[in-house]
Amino acid sequence: MVRSLTQCYRLISRVFGFNCKSRGCPIGVELTVLGSGSGGNVTLVSIEDTQVLIDAGLSCREICRRLSHLGVNPEDIDAIIITHAHGDHARGARVFSRRYHVPVYTTLRILNEWGVKDLYEWRELRPDDIRAIGDLSFQSLVIPHDASETLAFRIDTPDGVIGFATDIGVITSELVALFRECRVLVMESNHATDLLRVSPYSLAMRTRIASSEGHLSNEELADFIRNHLGESVSCIVLVHLSRVNNAPAIAELTCREALVDCGREDVRIVMTFQDKVAQTIHFVTAGIKKMHAENFLQEGLPFSEATNAQMTETRR
Numbered sequence: 001m002v003r004s005l006t007q008c009y010r011l012i013s014r015v016f017g018f019n020c021k022s023r024g025c026p027i028g029v030e031l032t033v034l035g036s037g038s039g040g041n042v043t044l045v046s047i048e049d050t051q052v053l054i055d056a057g058l059s060c061r062e063i064c065r066r067l068s069h070l071g072v073n074p075e076d077i078d079a080i081i082i083t084h085a086h087g088d089h090a091r092g093a094r095v096f097s098r099r100y101h102v103p104v105y106t107t108l109r110i111l112n113e114w115g116v117k118d119l120y121e122w123r124e125l126r127p128d129d130i131r132a133i134g135d136l137s138f139q140s141l142v143i144p145h146d147a148s149e150t151l152a153f154r155i156d157t158p159d160g161v162i163g164f165a166t167d168i169g170v171i172t173s174e175l176v177a178l179f180r181e182c183r184v185l186v187m188e189s190n191h192a193t194d195l196l197r198v199s200p201y202s203l204a205m206r207t208r209i210a211s212s213e214g215h216l217s218n219e220e221l222a223d224f225i226r227n228h229l230g231e232s233v234s235c236i237v238l239v240h241l242s243r244v245n246n247a248p249a250i251a252e253l254t255c256r257e258a259l260v261d262c263g264r265e266d267v268r269i270v271m272t273f274q275d276k277v278a279q280t281i282h283f284v285t286a287g288i289k290k291m292h293a294e295n296f297l298q299e300g301l302p303f304s305e306a307t308n309a310q311m312t313e314t315r316r
Contacts (some may be wrong), residue, residue, distance in 0.1 A: 029160070029283040030044075034067070036278075037243065038088050045136060047135050050134025055089040055090070057087065070280070080097060080103070082106040083164075084113075084147040084148075086147055094116050107124065107151070109148045138155055141178050143175060144169040146208065146214065150168070152168065161232070162184045163186065165179075166187070167215065171220065180230045183283070184234065186239055187216070189218050190240050190242050191209060191245035193217050196210060218250065222254050225262060229259075241272070
């Protein structure tokens with residue numbers, strides 16, 4: 001099933017030889033989070049003939065399955081960008097790269113920590129440099145997190161700027177400046193402070209998560225929104241929610257309250273999930289395409305999905 005305007009136009013062009021771009025059809029940038037959380041993170045950014053995965057933390061098979069929901073052929077992926085070497089961001093990248101001949105972009109420090117030697121092709125990213133991939137331009141910034149190096153991105157597109165930061169311990173002044181002109185923000189909202197305090201995780205794990213090199217809380221993201229949200233922002237995508245120390249409703253409410261406090265009730269909030277594809281953001285219309293059954297709100301108590309694997313997870 002084709003669930004993307006851009007994919008629909010591509011299909012029309014292939015089948016009927018109809019040039020949608022020359023006829024004025026609204027082919028624009030689309031962003032879809034295929035999955036987000038400690039079990040694996042993958043985001044697709046696409047425009048016309050350029051399709052880029054940011055992180056590939058699910059298995060190659062699962063990435064392909066979720067791409068199929070969008071009508072995307074894995075062979076059409078042009079690049080994988082890895083934000084850092086933790087498994088929930090890089091797990092499927094090696095196999096996907098080799099199987100579909102996709103270059104992987106990341107820094108030398110991230111590559112060395114990752115330890116993978118046999119990618120189809122590695123292309124170096126340098127912090128603070130700008131790297132063009134098709135019609136997309138990625139400017140990277142090193143952000144605080146307990147990996148050898150972790151990157152956030154300003155992504156310049158013909159339809160506006162995307163800010164992308166997940167797995168971030170604290171928001172820096174450099175990140176605020178990088179995101180000032182963004183139209184869409186993809187940002188971590190990992191845990192609720194009060195829920196982390198009573199979490200079943202060990203004290204050491206809770207301390208790590210709450211540290212300046214851990215994960216961003218709902219409250220810390222709310223502070224950023226109240227004090228530093230750029231005037232052009234029309235949509236905030238909340239990513240990397242903990243299933244144990246957070247709940248989608250709590251994260252969304254905290255974000256919404258911050259938007260109300262700063263008079264930005266017009267800004268859309270898009271929730272993401274570990275086990276399903278999120279809503280697609282269409283930049284041409286600045287709208288959100290509602291997907292089907294995959295996008296119902298996760299329900300239940302914050303601790304209801306905790307498992308032994310999650311309790312001992314060392315990458316949260």
